[in-house]
Amino acid sequence: MSIRELVARALKHCSKLKKRPQVVSELNMLTRLGVTENMLSDWASPSKKGLRFPASLIGAFCEATRCDELARFVMGPRLRELVEVGERVCSMGRTLGEIEDRVARLAGQGSQKKAKRKGTTKAKPKRSRKA
Numbered sequence: 837m838s839i840r841e842l843v844a845r846a847l848k849h850c851s852k853l854k855k856r857p858q859v860v861s862e863l864n865m866l867t868r869l870g871v872t873e874n875m876l877s878d879w880a881s882p883s884k885k886g887l888r889f890p891a892s893l894i895g896a897f898c899e900a901t902r903c904d905e906l907a908r909f910v911m912g913p914r915l916r917e918l919v920e921v922g923e924r925v926c927s928m929g930r931t932l933g934e935i936e937d938r939v940a941r942l943a944g945q946g947s948q949k950k951a952k953r954k955g956t957t958k959a960k961p962k963r964s965r966k967a
Contacts, residue, residue: 857873891910
């Protein structure tokens with residue numbers, strides 16, 4: 837896959853949420869450069885081989901399109917692997933948290949069922965009223 841194809845793909849996928857003028861506006865707000873819709877279209881067009889997407893816009897482009905494929909593509913393999921490992925760790929942390937919540941919930945239900953089977957439930961001690 838080429839940078840040109842990734843730019844086109846990001847624009848296509850983000851078009852459900854925002855149109856090109858919005859992407860251009862965000863790019864200009866983030867970079868303070870004079871990017872136009874025509875420039876953006878040219879960078880994504882397979883027929884415009886002589887025009888190249890500026891590397892200085894990659895971060896802003898990824899932020900504006902909410903698609904980080906282009907940034908990942910230009911990363912070296914070592915950095916890309918570090919990002920992927922970090923994502924897996926985050927995912928595992930969420931999964932572990934969900935498992936812990938389920939275990940705690942099930943443990944709580946288990947002790948309630950045991951008490952019901954025995955016919956005893958933990959009752960709060962009655963307080964004596966002082967006159």
